[in-house]
Amino acid sequence: MAADPRALARRWAVLSCVPVLLLAAIVACDPSPQPRPADAPAGAQRGAGAPPAVTAAPAAAVAPDPAGGDRGLTAERDGYRLDAAATELPADRPAAYSFTITGPDGRPVTDFEVHQTRKLHFYAIRSDLTGFQHLHPEMAADGTWTADLAALTPGTWRLYASFLPSPASRRSTELVLSRTVTVPGTSTAVPLPAPAATTTVDGYTVALTSEPMAGAYRLTATVTRDGQPVTDLQPYLDSYAHLTAFHEGDQALAHLHPADKVAADHGGGPVLTFHAMLAEAGNWRVFLQFQTAGGLHTAELTLNVAA
Numbered sequence: 001m002a003a004d005p006r007a008l009a010r011r012w013a014v015l016s017c018v019p020v021l022l023l024a025a026i027v028a029c030d031p032s033p034q035p036r037p038a039d040a041p042a043g044a045q046r047g048a049g050a051p052p053a054v055t056a057a058p059a060a061a062v063a064p065d066p067a068g069g070d071r072g073l074t075a076e077r078d079g080y081r082l083d084a085a086a087t088e089l090p091a092d093r094p095a096a097y098s099f100t101i102t103g104p105d106g107r108p109v110t111d112f113e114v115h116q117t118r119k120l121h122f123y124a125i126r127s128d129l130t131g132f133q134h135l136h137p138e139m140a141a142d143g144t145w146t147a148d149l150a151a152l153t154p155g156t157w158r159l160y161a162s163f164l165p166s167p168a169s170r171r172s173t174e175l176v177l178s179r180t181v182t183v184p185g186t187s188t189a190v191p192l193p194a195p196a197a198t199t200t201v202d203g204y205t206v207a208l209t210s211e212p213m214a215g216a217y218r219l220t221a222t223v224t225r226d227g228q229p230v231t232d233l234q235p236y237l238d239s240y241a242h243l244t245a246f247h248e249g250d251q252a253l254a255h256l257h258p259a260d261k262v263a264a265d266h267g268g269g270p271v272l273t274f275h276a277m278l279a280e281a282g283n284w285r286v287f288l289q290f291q292t293a294g295g296l297h298t299a300e301l302t303l304n305v306a307a
């Protein structure tokens, strides 16, 4: 069974506090359960009529790290650092981005735990939340990773590495570190699409509903095709779907946990459930990836988290 979401949220809150406790003598962080968002009027997000947008009450706040370390916005956290020589990448053609993860001992880390079938997950997004890429770079013996990015459009991009250091690190949650790169040329910002409850990709319709839980959201996606439920989703990264979300404005990366277990005897769908740590109000661009008949599909839509 899936872990109790409240326990997960509490564990996350406790983990978020560790650096604070190490650095400060005062207790700046209270891991006790916050007021549950369920205390807010449950029907508030539905309102009158049939709103097209998916809107929800705010998740209980876990005091965010002002520097953004808990939201994947720093290059260094808890002694681990994302190092890369490149601060600029070429426009409109594939580019290789090389980097290392340096550990607390100052040396490149070569020992990673596999999570969601990979040692490291890599994401790229432009500052306007377009151009999403999700890659699995290769690591050389010396700890140098190379991510083969598809062509990037001009603008500022944020590149994220998500990983779990070796068991010796005793971490139970993945670290997300990031850096930005500039892609030269004339950049045209694409306005963020309005929040929507459904989207279509490759003939598949994905409907997303969100429900606040303590410190988190339960996101439910339903996949249909020609009005019929889809039940032949194939495992992708140890799940029937992979969900990544980026916050409008600061490009914070959400912590997302698929709640569905892959079954050996049948395909996945039509309903997929995720536990999402959407700690900030505002708009999130959500990327839901799923696989059918060997092909990968990426559905994207905007989710509004009410203040």
Ligand SMILES: [Cu+2]
Binding pocket: 118, 120, 121, 122, 134, 135, 136, 237
């Ligand atoms: Cu991945």
